Amino acid sequence: MNKEVSIRRQIASLHPAHVGAGLRILGFTESSSEWKLHEYNKREDDFPSLRAYNDYLEEVEDIIINLVEGVDVQATKDKVAKYQEENAEQIVASRARKAEEQAAALRQENGFPEIKVSNGEQVALQAAPSGQYAPALLPGGLYMQPRPAGSGPQPVPVGGPFNNDSVPEDEEARRVRIERAARAGGWTADIVRKRALQEALGSLWVN
């Protein structure tokens, strides 16, 4: 099995469209096969019809099977080399296209952290890309702007005020923080007393 995997990798470096398409069908993103992109790219839209695309894919599979099983290895390798030559131009163009897409995606991704900083002032200063909600402009507010989803592969998680350990936390600060968190949930120390007392006096008698 490992042999097949390594062969697939090599072929993918030549025929990455195959890998990308296959993975697309399975629901993976192409980011996993990005590093395999060496030579060229052939996508579904490069082919005049679905039939032609499927034929191309079948060809690739044949090549792989031959290499894995060791059948007609030399002939297959010749086929691959020939294919490379014929499509050299195509390779370069598709590669450029792919790189462009990547860069655009990264740019959008990087766009998020700048705005999502929880520091209120920065949010206020960053005047407007449109679509900001009013609460985000309040200084000292910890709101994050909700953005339309799907514009980047994954949002960068931002932890709130304690993300960077610039202020070393001591025991006291930690306790204060925990207590504040509990109180935010509606808990008070008085509740503990009341409950204990209620249970004590309520459970004193059976009848």
Added chain:
Amino acid sequence: MADFQTSTHRQHWILSRQDLAQKYQIANQRAIQMLLKYGATRVEVQQDGSLVYPGTPLETERNGTERHTSLPEPLTIDEEFLIRRYYELKIQQVCAAFAFPNKIQATAVLFFKRFYLQWSVMEHDPKHIMLTCIYLSCKVEEFHVSAEELGKGIQQDPQVVLKNELTVLQGLHFDLIVYAPYRSLDGFLFDMENFVQGTNNSSTQKLQELKEAAKFVVDTVILTDCPLLFTPGQLALAALRKANLEERAVDFERYLQSLCDRHPKHTFKELTLTFDAIDTTVDVSRQPKEADLMPIDRKLKYCRNPGLQDESKKRERKVKHKSKRVSQDTSMTTTVDASPMYVC
């Protein structure tokens, strides 16, 4: 929220002494009958959760007469009590080893007690039930540990726990909420703080010490029959009273009096009587020693699996013959192979 007055704990699981004795008697008798009928008292849990006595009925035994003579001796009620007590202490130790919160060991011990009201110790192996009770109590008290973790921690098979889980739940009649005296203890201490501040300036330090001492007392009280006889509030106050005898943090009589004044439902005298009863029960019961338990444990094993008894007898015979052999080797007689009993 949790209210003792409407709980199943109060409705079903606070019994009188006669009820308690009766239940133990019933369970014990049933086990003895099973012993006579099937030759073994153990109950096995099948795949579908049903319980079965796996021993073979004695009437169909070929060497029936031989069986009758070597029938294992059943445990008496007192012996059962000692075994239970031993395992309850074990529960506390295991929970302490895992560093579980306090309420978990209380709940586990209570589950154990309640389960062995329905069943006899001879019928279900107390060690397995003990582990299952700990596991269930962790679940109920919102401190879930997986069965594997429990198994790894004490080097036991987690499958045992899972197999017995439903049996134990049925034995408890699915009444899983248990009121341990600890929260009542805290409640009374809060109340005491208010009371004490009104009178003199006894420091909170003393009350803290009282709290710790009272917790120890509660731990010992839980090991007796008291949690099945008295409510957690009564247990908590009794523990406080006992701890106060040593710590002398507060004037307990006056506090009790003020409590009764504020809540006229309880009279001073009744409460004092209750506490006295609890104290005597605690003082009377003793923790069995390991040496005492060994013979009882052996008896238990034979009851559950009489086959072991025959095997051990055979082993004894072998050992005796071996020792005879060794002593005879020195002399030149040829009586060594006289015994035809090596038919294993």
